[in-house]
Amino acid sequence: MNNRLFALATSSIGRKALMALTGLGLIGFLVVHLAGNLTLLAGSDGAAFNSYARTIESNPLLPLAEVGLAALFLAHIVLGIRQAAGNREARPVGYRQFQSHGNRKVSTSSMLVTGLIVLVFLVVHISDFRLAARHPQGLAYMVHERMRQPLGAAVYLLGVGALGVHLWHAFQSLFQSLGLRHPRYSPLIDKAGRGLAVLLALGFAVLPVYTWVASPAKAAAKAPAESTSSAVSGPHDSSPAAATPSVTKEPR
Amino acid sequence: MSADHAPSSGMRLTLNIWRQSGPADAGRMETYHLDGISPDMSFLEMLDVLNVRLEREGREPVAFDHDCREGICGSCGVMIDGNAHGPEAETATCQLHMRSFADGAALTIEPFRAKGFPVLKDLVLDRSAFDRIIAAGGFISANTGCAVDANSTPVAKSDAELSMDAAQCIGCGACVAACPNAAAMLFVGAKIAHLGLLPQGQPERSKRVLAMARQMEAEGFGSCSNYYECEAACPKAISVENIARLNRDYLRAGLTTRD
Numbered sequence: 200m201n202n203r204l205f206a207l208a209t210s211s212i213g214r215k216a217l218m219a220l221t222g223l224g225l226i227g228f229l230v231v232h233l234a235g236n237l238t239l240l241a242g243s244d245g246a247a248f249n250s251y252a253r254t255i256e257s258n259p260l261l262p263l264a265e266v267g268l269a270a271l272f273l274a275h276i277v278l279g280i281r282q283a284a285g286n287r288e289a290r291p292v293g294y295r296q297f298q299s300h301g302n303r304k305v306s307t308s309s310m311l312v313t314g315l316i317v318l319v320f321l322v323v324h325i326s327d328f329r330l331a332a333r334h335p336q337g338l339a340y341m342v343h344e345r346m347r348q349p350l351g352a353a354v355y356l357l358g359v360g361a362l363g364v365h366l367w368h369a370f371q372s373l374f375q376s377l378g379l380r381h382p383r384y385s386p387l388i389d390k391a392g393r394g395l396a397v398l399l400a401l402g403f404a405v406l407p408v409y410t411w412v413a414s415p416a417k418a419a420a421k422a423p424a425e426s427t428s429s430a431v432s433g434p435h436d437s438s439p440a441a442a443t444p445s446v447t448k449e450p451r
Numbered sequence: 452m453s454a455d456h457a458p459s460s461g462m463r464l465t466l467n468i469w470r471q472s473g474p475a476d477a478g479r480m481e482t483y484h485l486d487g488i489s490p491d492m493s494f495l496e497m498l499d500v501l502n503v504r505l506e507r508e509g510r511e512p513v514a515f516d517h518d519c520r521e522g523i524c525g526s527c528g529v530m531i532d533g534n535a536h537g538p539e540a541e542t543a544t545c546q547l548h549m550r551s552f553a554d555g556a557a558l559t560i561e562p563f564r565a566k567g568f569p570v571l572k573d574l575v576l577d578r579s580a581f582d583r584i585i586a587a588g589g590f591i592s593a594n595t596g597c598a599v600d601a602n603s604t605p606v607a608k609s610d611a612e613l614s615m616d617a618a619q620c621i622g623c624g625a626c627v628a629a630c631p632n633a634a635a636m637l638f639v640g641a642k643i644a645h646l647g648l649l650p651q652g653q654p655e656r657s658k659r660v661l662a663m664a665r666q667m668e669a670e671g672f673g674s675c676s677n678y679y680e681c682e683a684a685c686p687k688a689i690s691v692e693n694i695a696r697l698n699r700d701y702l703r704a705g706l707t708t709r710d
Contacts, residue, residue, distance in 0.1 A: 203705065203708075204705075206705070207702070207705035207706065210664060210665070210668060210701075210705075211664075211667075211668050211673075211674035212664055212674070212697070212698055212701045212702065213701075213702070213705065214674070215674055215675065215698070216698065216702055282674055282676075285673060285674060286631070286632035286633075286634070286673040286674060286676065288566065288671070288673075289565060289566050289567070289632055289633035289634065289671060289672055289673030290564050290565055290566065290631075290632070290633040290673070291566055292564050293564065294530060294533060294561055294564055295467075295480065295533075295559055295561060296530070296532055296533035296559045296561070297530075297533040298532065298533040298534050299678075299680060300534070300540075300629075300680065300683035300684065301629070301678045301679040301680035301681070301682065301683045301684075302677070302678060302679035302680075303631075303678045303679075303680065307676070307677070307678055308631070308678070310676065368677070371677075372676075372677040375675075375677050375691070375694065375695050375698070376675070376677070376698060377698065377699075377702070378695045378696065378697075378698035378699025378700070378701075378702060379695065379699070380691075380692055380695030380696075382692070
């Protein structure tokens with residue numbers, strides 16, 4: 200029985216099914232993660248977000264959930280790389296000329312690349328907010344500080360952009376890999392997948408954009424609190440509201 | 452090529468063809484100039500003309516596979532300008548005519564490329580991997596006995612249609628050739644659907660899908676990344692729905708068979 204399961208899980212169709220299932224689990228995580236992130240938009244002081252973070256962190260089952268999530272990521276990544284390597288081996292001599300007529304889009308042929316970009320982003324993201332020491336002013340403050348740095352915001356936008364491109368192909372593909380295809384439902388699944396990819400990418404992109412564009416009120420509300428913060432953040436205390444115009448006005 | 456056999460009339464072509472003397476040869480592209488080609492010739496007849504001229508000049512003709520030349524045996528596939536079976540949709544190489552190309556065109560002709568399809572010579576492949584996949588389970592082993600009355604085994608019309616659509620597969624390997632992963636999923640999916648949709652295919656359905664998929668992998672074909680190049684290249688327009696059916700049948704069989 201175990202041998203049978205092992206053979207199933209390690210066969211090429213079984214591996215694709217596992218990629219599909221782990222991918223589906225990760226999409227579920229992303230939806231919940233985005234919902235949590237958007238609490239940053241509720242009120243200007245980040246209290247809702249900080250309390251959401253505290254609620255999660257005080258849950259004794261958190262380490263278990265984190266191990267599960269890490270396992271999902273790890274399995275998806277290892278299977279993806281393994282699959283890509285196997286597929287490369289399947290055509291040792293390539294064509295001089297090849298013309299595509301299929302469903303191949305940028306998203307389809309860049310799954311490995313966008314996946315690896317998301318992986319690099321994931322490392323940055325975890326070290327930024329999970330492994331870094333918690334600032335006394337809370338997680339919302341740390342997010343704000345990270346997003347108002349142009350490089351920080353750019354890395355996040357690149358990461359969620361790659362994620363969006365990855366998901367553009369991924370969602371309908373996972374249904375096909377699990378053998379779920381029907382002329383009546385598959386066109387809907389295609390559309391739903393693209394819609395989900397756009398919504399998730401835009402949703403995650405809201406935070407850096409919001410921090411840059413629409414947070415003067417938030418910064419003003421924060422100002423008194425920031426005056427007590429350490430000297431490290433001192434030079435930036437003037438908030439993005441002040442920093443943004445200076446960047447755009449200088450050349451004139 | 453010399454122009455004395457076919458003066459100014461007809462099409463002029465430049466052919467860049469993969470030449471490889473045997474499996475161990477590294478191979479190379481060679482260029483030939485051909486003229487006097489009728490637009491009404493089939494692509495393979497054009498290669499015949501080239502080979503006659505090469506032989507007259509004492510050179511080795513281009514080896515290519517062909518048999519029925521009517522689009523049903525599946526032996527003739529080559530890559531033409533990066534298209535499996537050439538530029539026309541739902542057309543095997545033998546059914547392709549030279550009117551599909553412009554006078555003066557330069558054509559690149561390569562063999563199908565896959566680890567599972569080693570090149571034997573020039574454009575000729577060893578496609579016995581497909582035979583071994585079929586031998587692993589792509590059949591119904593029940594004795595047929597006498598011919599039974601029509602309609603004694605009811606088959607739903609929609610199942611019969613889907614099965615017959617899948618049964619159109621001629622095993623040419625264009626799906627493998629066009630797939631970026633050199634996967635044989637459409638071929639195997641077509642066989643699974645063809646047999647698995649009919650009542651006669653049920654007793655061996657699970658055993659069949661497990662064995663054929665195992666053999667497919669053992670032959671070194673890649674896995675499906677859902678590019679759907681196979682469906683577009685297939686001369687019989689076999690749908691990628693059959694790949695979903697293969698996935699579904701395989702997972703079901705892997706999880707539920709008891710023997």
